[in-house]
Amino acid sequence: MGVQVEDIVEFKPRAIKDLESLSTENISRVLAKIEGLKDDLTGDVKRLTNFTPEYRLRVGDYRVLFEIIEEDVVVIYRIKHRSKAYS
Numbered sequence: 001m002g003v004q005v006e007d008i009v010e011f012k013p014r015a016i017k018d019l020e021s022l023s024t025e026n027i028s029r030v031l032a033k034i035e036g037l038k039d040d041l042t043g044d045v046k047r048l049t050n051f052t053p054e055y056r057l058r059v060g061d062y063r064v065l066f067e068i069i070e071e072d073v074v075v076i077y078r079i080k081h082r083s084k085a086y087s
Contacts, residue, residue, distance in 0.1 A: 008073040009034060018079040026062065030079055033059045037066075037074050051086065053077045 011019070019027060036043065037057065044058040053067040053075070063085035065078040078085070 007038060009038060009076065010073060011076045012078075015076040015079055022062070022079070026060070030059050030062060030064060033057055034064060034074075034076065041068075056085070058082075 019030065022030065033043075034057070037045075041055075046056050046058075048054055048056055053065045055066050055068070057064040057066065061082050063078075063080055063082050064076060065080070065085065066074055066076045069075055
């Protein structure tokens with residue numbers, strides 16, 4: 001059983017720009033996966049070591065970099081192609 005995150009997903013301005021740069025199909029896929037984070041952090045979520053933000057969600061070739069604040073808020077920092085996500 002994973003960690004439950006209640007209702008709030010906050011996008012940082014840079015994450016919104018990242019999202020807007022994706023194709024319509026990828027936007028839909030990413031938003032659906034992010035919506036799933038509100039229910040549970042199981043799935044393709046990995047805690048990152050020595051990296052901020054603390055977590056990544058894999059959505060195909062894209063990575064959503066996020067952290068959890070006070071167990072009820074998910075803050076999305078970046079949405080990047082896997083080749084550029086950690087640089």
